[in-house]
Amino acid sequence: MNLFTDIRSLVLDTLAQMQAQGSLPEGLDLANVTVEPPRDPAHGDMATNAAMVLAKPAGLKPRDIADALAALLAQDERITSAEVAGPGFLNLRLAASLWHDVARAALTTGKEFGRSDMGQGKRVNVEFVSANPTGPLHVGHTRGAVFGDALASLLDFVGYDVTREYYINDGGAQVDVLARSVYLRYLEAHGTAVAFPDGTYPGDYLIEVGQALKDKVGAAYVDQPEEVWLEEVRNFATEAMMALIRTDLKSLGVEMDVFYSEKSLYGTGLIEEALAALDAKGLIYEGVLEPPKGKLPEDWEPREQTLFRSTAHGDDVDRPVKKSDGGWTYFAPDIAYHFDKINRGFDMLIDVLGADHGGYVKRMKAAVSALSDARVPLDIKLCQLVKLYKNGEPFKMSKRAGTFVTLSDVVELVGPDVTRFVMLTRKNDAPLDFDFDKVLEQSKDNPVFYVQYANARVNSVLRKAAEAGIDVSDAALAAADLSGLTHEAELNLAKKLAEWPRLVQIAGRTNEPHRVAFYLYDLASDLHALWNRGHDDASLRFLQDGDPDTSQAKIALIRAVTVVISAGLGILGVTPAEEMR
Template sequence: MTLYTRFAAHIDAVLDALEASGDLPAGLNRANITVEPPRDTSHGDLATNAAMVLAKPAQTNPRALAEKIVAHLASLDEVEKVSIAGPGFINMSLTDDTWRAELSAIRDGGDDYGRSNRGAGTTVNIEYVSANPTGPMHMGHCRGAVVGDALAALLEFAGHKVIREYYVNDAGGQVDVLARSVHLRYREALGETVEIPEGLYPGDYLIPVGQALAAEFGDAYVGKPEEEWLVLFRTKAVAAMLVLIKADLALLGIYHDLFSSEAELQAAGKPEEAEAELRSRDLIYDGVLEAPKGQELEDWEPVVLPLFRSTQFGDDQDRPIKKSNGQWTYFGADLAYHFQKAQSADALIDIWGADHAGTVKRIVAAVQALTGGKTRFDVKLVQMVRLMRNGESIKMGKRSGNFVTLADVVNEVGKDVVRFTMLTRKADAQMDFDFAKVVEASKDNPVFYVNYAHARVASLHRRAAEAGIVCDSIDLSQLDTEDLALVKFAAQFPRIVDTAAAAREPHRIAFYLYDLAATLHALWNVGNDRPDRRFLLPDNPAMTCARLFMADAIGQIIRNGLAIMGVQAVQEMN
């Protein structure tokens, strides 16, 4: 139990006591009660809104209720001072020994400090990347991949069971285009001079695939009609592309638990199962869509289609699940896919590119309908990344074969730089990735700034050993108010993990680590002008050992946060 959860338990105990004494009605909803740092540190160390939340349902004055809560909190040994602010907010200042005890808790918790059971073992399916299997990963896929993977690690750290899933879109027209492109490379491998027409994939990454097919089949499919080889070449090409994709993701340290095939989903009759389920509840009917706006009526023919009652769940219009030719629409296939996922998870999260924003409402509606609203479903939209080099934009286009691959970027700047950088902005905010900036040794580069903080901590033990300082015992009473200000910020880590997991926002970990690093650097730099504030004091081994202990705890939190982000903490800066 960390400090914040402990004080949440204290608040609960106080409210229980007030209920027992008749000062509060029993059974009030406490879900919105918080314990957090006040915005202004001069107000204290912790603040709670308990009186503000409960006063109205208790039909009492919030300040009067706050006074009753304060009377109980003031008796806690950990509390030095408690006061009421404004209409009923309660602020607490804790004793220095309470913060020293939390510092020891950080060290004792080690790699598990900040871990929680918020998820209580509930299973969350996170689908991320899911790029069309038509080529290697490029930087357009990178951000969603990192956000999804970091979110998976964050939710695991917060006590959830997580399924990492990749949906292979191998049933659409784009994989037929891939198959035709590979067939040309197959003929090329057999000695034919070919020209890649516009509309096919010209990338050199398909040359080895064509060569492998030539070695396997010889000229058996040269000059043959498309219907004889299309399905075979499509299957072989998708398999080859998945090998490339998995290798590219591995460069980022990303591994999925499950690769689900759209083609297999349809072959197994899953869309029909989803349709039958919805029809059984009168959520699919046969109807006619409205004529498209702005289109001449003579150019449009009304066609009866199976329509999902999407408007009952907040969508703008009902949606067709099949086309006029009987094939499943994209929505029909996606509906079935989410139905399949919901059968093995308590919650679903999709990481999508921002260009898919228009389809969010209909899929949210479908999941709500198919699960009776029992399965939480979140869609996280990820904006594209603009690649830059020294301020100049780098263009990329997959169809043209002229694109910057994920492997190129990782090989140039490193996995950890890529992963950290992708989490330095909210996922739905635009991002520039400048090759020069992300490796810059400056405070403006969060990757460097956080790593520098950890490297500073790591250097202390080497320097202490060189100075002959041995820490056989630790006296944390040596730490004063300035030292404990750093401890107070460090102790927020479990709360940050909890709120980030609840919001499904892994970037909050990166933001917190940057602020923690800034707090450490600020305290460190005080020693430049005031020698007594230095972490290493050869003439004062007791103080040195206490500050070493504190620094180690900060380093532990940095490592724990970076581990959630999938980044390795560095021991020294080159």
């Protein structure tokens, strides 16, 4: 049930009636007619812009359309008043029974309440994390992992067929550095004193990998030249790091559907095939790029390269795909990888990347647009940095990692549920401060606690009601008479519930799972407000002594709140709290 969709349908039907009556011309485009919450709740329950968007094409004054529309809408039993405001906005007030129906729908539908077929089963690939397999995941990866996983769940909730994918960056020079670092730990396992040159990975996490390599090959690689062991150690080390990364992701509740190796693109013809597809469209050429703007690097010189005409698809400059020495640029395998996604039949692609990839956005969008003939959209979400604090001070680096705070450090300190919720309390492109003390404190200022406390409070009422002999099954609550729920605080809570189906569709349309976290905090606030009103007004208490029917109606409303909280937390990947300790 989406009440906003229902009322919009009513508005559209009424506009069609006006066209049939001749008060509106035929053939008007009604696509931009909206029904949404008014900016000021005092103005009504819903507002429509119908008169404003139709006035010019209809050749009429907005106010005249609004007056006629209001008169017709007021005849519907669902509308208690329709008032024209300003130049032609129309504010609507709805019958209380509609808000009661929302609570009843949540109880009847359960965890499916708010789920929709907006995505129509279209296939979406969400690629996220995709960290270099050179060490454990750090806190920056944590934010991207949480965001990507929650986004995938959100898109599934609104009707898309979602694939979670990790792109293993195992085709570049960094995996050779990893292999050399593991080799040093391997020598160390044999009792050799080693030093880690600049550019290698000195973290303690490679000690176990070096020992595991010794256990596998014994002394076979000791004192051997690099060409003897590099490839084997590289493969061994990459597999070990990916096992570590999988463990880290699992601790956060993230499970990938696909792990795709960059290395699989090399020597298989996939890069050549992708560039041939662009060449066939006249988008590959030999040329010389303009010098970079600003101060020229000392080593810059004009040279002919193989270029992708990305400016034909919205980029600022054309991009090299092959170096002057004949080797591929890093952009070439990225093009091939996305070409493979398109060939796998995805209808939409989403890449979740770190903030340092801002320069990557236009070129990659241009490539996908060119390869798919603009059929497959690519949305690139950049996750800004996370700043960690503890005891009011910046949190220090992890000794085990050597250079950064790991995902496992964060999860160990606060748990996966807190980690996930907090990572979604800001929009992905906004910086995030993660204070280990504040995210664990029990106060309204901590959104994780506040939402979980609302869920736990309702569950405590359900337990007490059951002990008092009241049937609190969802079926019984859905069948209860809710007509007595007339207080403003009760109706406000039901109105907030009604926003859920609309909110989750907006979040899915914009690829913004943080909207779910924000909504849950607002919903919890309304629940707590109603709870607190009961301290002063006994008629608002959920358990009414000697009146099981009224108690059941009030409990039905707050049980509906936990249905939505559970659904929202499920999207975020957070387990609802049954009780607070």
